[in-house]
Amino acid sequence: MALFMINRYLGEEEESKSNGESRSKALLNKLQERAKAREQLSRATKKESDVQDSKTSERSRVGKTKRNLEQQEKEIKQPKKKRKESVREQDDGDIDVDDTPVEQADLGTSEQSAKKKKKKDKKGSATQEEKQHTGYCLLEESTGAVDEPESQTSVDAQPERSNTSSSFLVLGGFENTTVPKVQRVLPKWLAEPDMIQRDVKSNLIPLGDMQGICPLLRKKLETNGIQNFFPVQAEVIPAVLESVKSGLLIGQGGYRPRDICVSAPTGSGKTLAFVIPVVQALMTRVVCEVRALVVLPTKELAQQVYKVFYQYAEGTQLKVVLAAGKKPFAVEQATLLEVRGGVSRSLADIVVATPGRLVDHINKTQGFSLQHLRFLIIDEADRMIDSMQQAWLNQVTKAVYKSGCGSGVSLFRRVEPGPITVASLSPPQMPLQKLLFSATLTQNPEKLQQLGLHQPRLFSSTHSSTSEEKFNFPQGLTEYYVCCTLSKKPLLILHFLLRLKFYPVLCFTNSREAAHRLFLLVKLYGGVEVAEFSSRLSPSERQKTLKNLEKGKIQLLISTDAAARGIDIKGVKCVINYDAPQYIRTYIHRVGRTARAGKAGVAFTFVLGVQVERFVKMVHDGGSPGLQKQTIKPESLRGMESRYEDVLVELGRVIKEETAQKRF
Numbered sequence: 001m002a003l004f005m006i007n008r009y010l011g012e013e014e015e016s017k018s019n020g021e022s023r024s025k026a027l028l029n030k031l032q033e034r035a036k037a038r039e040q041l042s043r044a045t046k047k048e049s050d051v052q053d054s055k056t057s058e059r060s061r062v063g064k065t066k067r068n069l070e071q072q073e074k075e076i077k078q079p080k081k082k083r084k085e086s087v088r089e090q091d092d093g094d095i096d097v098d099d100t101p102v103e104q105a106d107l108g109t110s111e112q113s114a115k116k117k118k119k120k121d122k123k124g125s126a127t128q129e130e131k132q133h134t135g136y137c138l139l140e141e142s143t144g145a146v147d148e149p150e151s152q153t154s155v156d157a158q159p160e161r162s163n164t165s166s167s168f169l170v171l172g173g174f175e176n177t178t179v180p181k182v183q184r185v186l187p188k189w190l191a192e193p194d195m196i197q198r199d200v201k202s203n204l205i206p207l208g209d210m211q212g213i214c215p216l217l218r219k220k221l222e223t224n225g226i227q228n229f230f231p232v233q234a235e236v237i238p239a240v241l242e243s244v245k246s247g248l249l250i251g252q253g254g255y256r257p258r259d260i261c262v263s264a265p266t267g268s269g270k271t272l273a274f275v276i277p278v279v280q281a282l283m284t285r286v287v288c289e290v291r292a293l294v295v296l297p298t299k300e301l302a303q304q305v306y307k308v309f310y311q312y313a314e315g316t317q318l319k320v321v322l323a324a325g326k327k328p329f330a331v332e333q334a335t336l337l338e339v340r341g342g343v344s345r346s347l348a349d350i351v352v353a354t355p356g357r358l359v360d361h362i363n364k365t366q367g368f369s370l371q372h373l374r375f376l377i378i379d380e381a382d383r384m385i386d387s388m389q390q391a392w393l394n395q396v397t398k399a400v401y402k403s404g405c406g407s408g409v410s411l412f413r414r415v416e417p418g419p420i421t422v423a424s425l426s427p428p429q430m431p432l433q434k435l436l437f438s439a440t441l442t443q444n445p446e447k448l449q450q451l452g453l454h455q456p457r458l459f460s461s462t463h464s465s466t467s468e469e470k471f472n473f474p475q476g477l478t479e480y481y482v483c484c485t486l487s488k489k490p491l492l493i494l495h496f497l498l499r500l501k502f503y504p505v506l507c508f509t510n511s512r513e514a515a516h517r518l519f520l521l522v523k524l525y526g527g528v529e530v531a532e533f534s535s536r537l538s539p540s541e542r543q544k545t546l547k548n549l550e551k552g553k554i555q556l557l558i559s560t561d562a563a564a565r566g567i568d569i570k571g572v573k574c575v576i577n578y579d580a581p582q583y584i585r586t587y588i589h590r591v592g593r594t595a596r597a598g599k600a601g602v603a604f605t606f607v608l609g610v611q612v613e614r615f616v617k618m619v620h621d622g623g624s625p626g627l628q629k630q631t632i633k634p635e636s637l638r639g640m641e642s643r644y645e646d647v648l649v650e651l652g653r654v655i656k657e658e659t660a661q662k663r664f
């Protein structure tokens with residue numbers, strides 16, 4: 001029984017009385033004493049308040065608070081031991097107990113008095129009323145009162161409050177402090193890239209200075225008019241070649257090679273930065289298998305890159321195939337592989353594809369295999385991530401590691417790489433190296449994460465570890481914006497072509513309807529060789545149009561953003577944004593159709609009055625080296641106005657006819 005007996009400490013009083021009185025009696029007495037004391041105190045307060053002002057409701061509240069304060073002050077003034085004792089007493093008697101720890105109460109008192117002292121020092125001349133007010137506010141906070149703040153008059157009427165406030169603990173965190181701006185913290189590989197010179201003209205590397213390029217490729221480069229490597233090529237080509245130094249199977253030091261990301265200005269020669277090392281690395285292969293896959297967002301871009309690969313692979317045993325939907329599916333299938341005696345054999349070493357067609361071949365072309373894929377090149381990488389065409393990437397990954405499932409130990413076994421362990425390195429497996437390229441590569445690690453990069457290495461011509469996302473602009477580009485009204489835009493474009501004789505011009509609108517209307521208007525006005533470029537045209541018509549622009553047969557090409565990215569049209573001297581782009585990336589790619597390969601170029605953007613502020617900020621924040629305002633005097637356009645009015649009427653008629661034709 002003794003095991004379960006609990007002896008409580010009842011304090012000195014109880015101990016002394018324990019002989020004569022019962023414990024409960026002692027408690028009852030104590031409570032009665034307390035009640036008496038409280039009654040006396042309330043009477044005294046009431047008397048005091050009767051003599052004062054007639055605002056009784058206000059006072060009763062204050063009186064109540066005062067009683068609370070006095071009670072608490074009394075308790076705090078008691079020796080620690082005594083206070084503990086009284087708490088226990090109350091506990092025993094089922095009375096609510098303030099659970100503020102003793103240490104805290106002490107701290108509160110000392111903190112308050114320290115604060116008070118500080119205030120005294122600070123406001124030496126502060127009036128007694130001010131002090132009282134402060135005390136009252138603290139009191140309100142600490143008691144958790146949610147009433148409206150008391151008026152100054154009512155506070156003044158109770159001078160003793162300033163003394164009582166000292167017994168409350170004031171919790172911190174109410175000061176007005178300026179919150180510092182959150183700084184972006186990038187992973188080291190993004191924050192500290194391998195820097196690429198932006199100026200292609202002054203940082204040329206002679207072809208002979210680069211090791212590892214075979215004479216055949218060097219000769220081809222020279223034949224194509226290339227004497228020197230541009231900075232991006234001088235950095236990236238050796239890095240890729242280094243990763244295949246020990247063969248295709250293992251990277252440097254026996255490890256899986258690092259993935260490579262490249263962010264360099266438009267027209268800086270990124271295409272050759274991957275074409276040359278990939279052709280160089282694969283040209284000695286024995287068996288034809290798909291070992292390099294290039295994925296691009298549009299057919300036109302895929303065709304353009306295919307041509308470059310084809311050019312440099314010619315004369316080697318490598319076979320390059322385009323799978324971008326330019327030809328019927330069955331024709332593409334026949335170019336990708338052949339089936340002999342029930343066994344399929346790859347006819348492609350390098351496949352250049354658009355995501356949609358690629359997925360179709362993975363799923364529908366029997367025998368199309370990516371099990372030997374060594375290089376996965378993602379051009380216009382930010383667009384490929386942003387447009388969430390990631391389904392293709394999962395399909396590619398699945399196709400690459402297909403042989404890994406249950407294939408046992410073989411020299412060509414492939415399993416999706418996990419953490420590096422001794423077991424995972426033996427036997428070595430063919431690594432898949434990803435190469436990413438863009439002029440506006442995202443610096444958002446979350447987005448890049450989606451690509452499952454392996455120890456990525458970034459080559460970039462901008463350094464933005466802490467600031468906002470900044471992009472690369474070509475060195476030879478001069479940028480202007482022209483503030484105008486909607487109705488003056490067509491006149492402005494005519495002015496640029498007919499009066500200022502700026503051509504060939506690549507002009508961008510925000511929709512294909514706008515492109516078509518403007519095309520019709522300029523055509524009706526006359527005097528300019530104009531064409532349009534949008535999804536209204538078939539792929540072959542679009543290809544023909546681009547060729548004609550390059551040949552100088554077209555002076556003005558009006559396009560949607562279909563021609564904004566990657567398209568390399570030689571000789572475009574001027575880009576006009578007829579409609580201001582909404583995003584900085586779109587702007588960079590559009591204006592990047594000029595000032596390519598170190599040449600000079602000029603870009604104009606027509607901006608409506610309401611758009612000016614946002615547009616200028618967007619371009620400036622994006623890292624533009626200098627956007628200037630260009631003013632066109634209204635009198636410059638005057639001579640064209642009457643003809644323009646007539647053309648507008650005619651345009652209305654043509655559009656009506658077109659709409660009617662569409663209906664039938």
Ligand SMILES: Nc1ncnc2c1ncn2[C@@H]1O[C@H](COP(=O)(O)OP(=O)(O)OP(=O)(O)O)[C@@H](O)[C@H]1O
Nearest residue numbers: 226228229230266267268269270271439566568597
């Ligand atoms: N080393 C070089 N010397 C001279 N011209 C070059 C060199 N490298 C590339 N070029 C030319 O520069 C032009 C632009 O190259 P490319 O299309 O590869 O640029 P890019 O960086 O991919 O541009 P974008 O970001 O717009 O796609 C092409 O016409 C190409 O032939």
